[in-house]
Amino acid sequence: MSIARNQHPIIKQLEPLVATLYALMAGMLFCIILAYFLGTGSFELISAIWEGAWGSPNAAAATLSKLTPLLLTGLAVSVAYQAGLLNIGCEGQLTLGALSAACFALTASQLPRLLLMPLTVLVGALAGALWTLPAMWLRQKRGVHEVVSTLLLNYVAIYLADYLARGPLGDGSAMARTAEIPLESTWRAVCSVGTIGVTAAPWAALIAMCLVHVWLYRTCGGYEAGACRSNPLAARAAGIPVNRRQTRSFLLSGALAGLAGALEVAAVHHRFYAAFSPGYGFDGITVAFLVNNVPGWTWLSALLIASLRAADKWLQLALGISPSTILVLQALLLITVASRVRLPVPGRTRRRSLLGHLFGYPEQTRQ
Amino acid sequence: MENFARRIAVRILATVLLIFVTRVSALSSGSAVAFPDPPLEVMVLTDVAGLGDKGFNDVCWQGVLRAKQDFALKARFVQAREQADYLPNITLAAQNADVVVTLGYLFVDALKQVTPGFPGTRFIHIEGDVTGENVASFDFKSEQGGFLAGLVAGLFTKSLKVGVVSGMDIPPVKAYVNGFKSGVKTAEEKRAKAIEVIVVSAGSFNDPVKGKSLAQALIAKGADVIFRVAGNTGIGVMEAIADRQGVYLIAEDLDMDAEMPGKILASTLKRMDVAIYQAIEGIVQGRFEPGHHWLGAAQGAIDLSPMKYSQQLFTPRDMEWIDKARRLLKEGKISVPKSDAELADFQIPEL
Numbered sequence: 042m043s044i045a046r047n048q049h050p051i052i053k054q055l056e057p058l059v060a061t062l063y064a065l066m067a068g069m070l071f072c073i074i075l076a077y078f079l080g081t082g083s084f085e086l087i088s089a090i091w092e093g094a095w096g097s098p099n100a101a102a103a104t105l106s107k108l109t110p111l112l113l114t115g116l117a118v119s120v121a122y123q124a125g126l127l128n129i130g131c132e133g134q135l136t137l138g139a140l141s142a143a144c145f146a147l148t149a150s151q152l153p154r155l156l157l158m159p160l161t162v163l164v165g166a167l168a169g170a171l172w173t174l175p176a177m178w179l180r181q182k183r184g185v186h187e188v189v190s191t192l193l194l195n196y197v198a199i200y201l202a203d204y205l206a207r208g209p210l211g212d213g214s215a216m217a218r219t220a221e222i223p224l225e226s227t228w229r230a231v232c233s234v235g236t237i238g239v240t241a242a243p244w245a246a247l248i249a250m251c252l253v254h255v256w257l258y259r260t261c262g263g264y265e266a267g268a269c270r271s272n273p274l275a276a277r278a279a280g281i282p283v284n285r286r287q288t289r290s291f292l293l294s295g296a297l298a299g300l301a302g303a304l305e306v307a308a309v310h311h312r313f314y315a316a317f318s319p320g321y322g323f324d325g326i327t328v329a330f331l332v333n334n335v336p337g338w339t340w341l342s343a344l345l346i347a348s349l350r351a352a353d354k355w356l357q358l359a360l361g362i363s364p365s366t367i368l369v370l371q372a373l374l375l376i377t378v379a380s381r382v383r384l385p386v387p388g389r390t391r392r393r394s395l396l397g398h399l400f401g402y403p404e405q406t407r408q
Numbered sequence: 409m410e411n412f413a414r415r416i417a418v419r420i421l422a423t424v425l426l427i428f429v430t431r432v433s434a435l436s437s438g439s440a441v442a443f444p445d446p447p448l449e450v451m452v453l454t455d456v457a458g459l460g461d462k463g464f465n466d467v468c469w470q471g472v473l474r475a476k477q478d479f480a481l482k483a484r485f486v487q488a489r490e491q492a493d494y495l496p497n498i499t500l501a502a503q504n505a506d507v508v509v510t511l512g513y514l515f516v517d518a519l520k521q522v523t524p525g526f527p528g529t530r531f532i533h534i535e536g537d538v539t540g541e542n543v544a545s546f547d548f549k550s551e552q553g554g555f556l557a558g559l560v561a562g563l564f565t566k567s568l569k570v571g572v573v574s575g576m577d578i579p580p581v582k583a584y585v586n587g588f589k590s591g592v593k594t595a596e597e598k599r600a601k602a603i604e605v606i607v608v609s610a611g612s613f614n615d616p617v618k619g620k621s622l623a624q625a626l627i628a629k630g631a632d633v634i635f636r637v638a639g640n641t642g643i644g645v646m647e648a649i650a651d652r653q654g655v656y657l658i659a660e661d662l663d664m665d666a667e668m669p670g671k672i673l674a675s676t677l678k679r680m681d682v683a684i685y686q687a688i689e690g691i692v693q694g695r696f697e698p699g700h701h702w703l704g705a706a707q708g709a710i711d712l713s714p715m716k717y718s719q720q721l722f723t724p725r726d727m728e729w730i731d732k733a734r735r736l737l738k739e740g741k742i743s744v745p746k747s748d749a750e751l752a753d754f755q756i757p758e759l
Contacts, residue, residue: 099503103496203611216578217611237496309492316612319490350489354497357486358451358504364487 057332060378061341064331067377071370081360090367093355094348102237104351106309110135110318111350112246112343113301114325116253117294122334123257124290125270130176130191131298132322133198134169138299139306140202141168143219143313144210146226146306154225161226162245162303169299170292172198177288187291195322203315217315228308242308247340249297254337266290298322327375346371448692450476450483451505453497455512457614458487461640463661464613464680468511468534471681475688494518502526507691509684510534513578519543530696532687534680535580537700544690544697546683549704550580551587551744552737553676554637556712557658558591559733560674561633562603563726564656571606571626573645575613575638583746584637584660584676590745590754591733597756598729606631610641619644627655633673636660656718663713673721675713682709705737729759 069087076083094104114131121128142165149157176194179185203217212220230238257263268276269283269290277283301321306313324346331342349371353364452472454465469485476483486497495518501508502522509532510519516536523531523540531538533545561570572588574581589605596603606626610618619641626634627648634649635658636642642659649657649671657668659675683703690696703709712734719727736742736757745751 097503099496099499106492207611214578216576237499305492314491317491351496353489354486354493354500358484358500361484364489 057335057338058341060333061331061338061345064342064374064378065345068370068374071373075366075370079360079362079366081362085360086356086362089356089359090349090352092359093352096355099237100351100355102239104347105239105243106237107351108343108347109242109246109304109308110301110321111324111328111347112243112250112339113297113304114321115328115339115343116246116250116325116336117297117301118325118329119332119334119336119339120253120257120297121291121294122329123270123336124266124287125273126287126291126294127188128173128191128291128294128298129188129326130173130194130198130295130322131301131325132318132320133191133195134172134295134298135302135305135318135322136202137172137198137302138165138169139302139317140205140210140219140313141165141299142303143222143306146222147220150223150225152225157223157226158228158307161222161307162300165303165306166296166300169302170296172299173291173295177291181284181288199316202313206313206315212312219313221312222306226307227311228304240308242304245304246301249300250336250340253293253297257336262286262289298325301325324371327371330375331378345374448479448481448507449505450481450507450509450688451501452483452485452509453494453501453511453515454485454487455494455514455613456488456490457640459485461613461643462664462667463639463642463659464678465511465639467662467678468509468680468684471684472509472688474681475685475692479688479692481688481692495521498522499525502529502531506530507532507688512536513580530691532684534684539698539700541698543699544687545700546680546687547700547702548580548678548680548683549583549702549710549744549746550678551583551590551746552705552710552742553660553678553712554584554587554589554635555591555594555737555742555744556730556733557584557635557660557674557676558588558593558605559595559730560591560712560715561588561635561658562592562595563598563729564673564722565603565633566654567630567632568601569604569606569629569631571608571623571629571631571634573619573622573626573634573636573638573642574607574609575641576611577609581637584635586746586748586751587744588635589751593754594733594756594759598759610638613639613641615641616644616647620648623648627652632656633658665713665715665717669717670721673718674715677711677713679703679709679711705734706740708738710737732759733757 072087073083076086093100095101114135117131118128142161145164146157146161172194176187176190179190180187206219207217210219212218228240228242231241232239257266265281265286268281269286273283305317310317328339328342328346332338349367353367356362356366357364450472452469457465459465459469472483475481486501488494488497494515498508498510498518499522507530511534513535515533516538519531519533519538523543527542529542531543533543535547536545538545570592572585574585585607592603592605606629608622608626610622619638623634623645632654633656634645636645637660638645646657646668649655650668656671656673658673661678663675663677665672665675705711742757745754
């Protein structure tokens, strides 16, 4: 193993933090360049982003509510990655999770609140998990790469949900949405800042992140999942059922994405709208890769992306800049991280870039 | 030696980070972006389609711009990125502006939650019934515009097939479509020929690619006039028609005849800009009228474009009928069906 050479364990632990900070610095640099082309002051641009995300209680509440789905989908991508798989299908898993949660809450509305509230989100997670099974089956039995299958299953899920919300499961308003879910199943605001309440959903996502971290690094099952990524052949030789462990990680990944959708329904929209997600599933890939796919650090990158996303209305208000500027910035950040344009860090070893992972992917595990 | 270099590198890095952190925190505490205080601050909120749709949102924005000029206001707009943005955007606007203008049916649910919390802010809403002490909401008798479009399409069509590309099947669009069908029925009687109406829906106001493919499908089925009621999706419909001989468009909401001279038979006009302008004028002059208002041809809010580039495609008799229909609508003498049930009972008017 080349990684261990001369590397201080703390530095290795902090690498995701350093990566995010680099991204942040690169982001500021891009802001300065963008500001020049947009004709505003660069510090005005940066401070407008800060102001829009955290400048007022309402802004902070909006940022936190955007944090939840980003954190969970980022977690979903990194969990799969830690088992040697790429889950590009979070968007579909999230959509079906949201739809299932809404339908469950509507049909089981007579259950007591204590049962209904947790069951609603769990059903969403279950639906997300189940949606990964076709991709897993295709990979293990037919050798179809999961990047292709999960990506394409997104569209199956999105259009299926669209059809169902428009037709059999809709509220009849022709707006492609279900009826409003009963109040007993929603997550109410635990604290109200300004006019927008903050629900427990962001904290639930953080707890999920901690649990995933503990599972991955402190339990036998998590270790086995990790072994499937670092060396599938050795793992198999050591008696680890690689396919089964990978399926387990992928189910967990799908469940997290489904949970993201279910929480959006239960805590934000209180009903399922077709196309309610502006691509949170795909943003999860950004979130995960910004911190090297280390689940325990996804909160940091999710916070960064959520802040950028929440700031776009302030950019329009304060500076009259198109909200797409934020998307440009986000894309530039990802490219920076993916291409590993970095200052030298002591003990850092070369690893493959994101592009390398997407296009040069040698680990083919077939038993 | 290697260790030493490493330590230096870490220190440089730490210093750079420190500078950045202090710089950012200094910015956030010191120079917050402040709003100057003009006499009246108007904030316009659009759904995900945004400005530049050459339709609904652009018409409304024109009204705001005119008011801005006439009353020396400050006007800005914020475009939503996703469904979840509506509530925070309305709240943000209500905190920072005197007048909040929300455009479109999709805002209704969120708007109802916010308005009671801001009694000092005036809200103007287009499309949808929102009531309250501080809200004036406007709905338009889109079916009247649809009727005129249907009459024009029905009188013109050579293939006896006309198409409609709708965005989403929400009530205002549905009214347009049913009005269109009644207009075609009227033309059917005038020409004593059966005309087929094919309606397709894109399921989105912001999907030009789908709009284009739907329009192409309609053309393939033989439709030679297409009525677009699709917001931004309609941009794709226009693209599909641009390079087709013998296929014509009827546009909605805004006078677009000059966009493709000769290819657009007519545009139905929905003067949301007038409604917004008058509402803002009322606020400026201290006579704001809250409540839900229905506006139609009688108020001059629904009309047809002058058909400057397409008149020569019609016989004088056709033009006479179209003009008469406009006049009768204005006088309130034609009742145009809005729902499917009303369409079944539609009485064809005497032209």
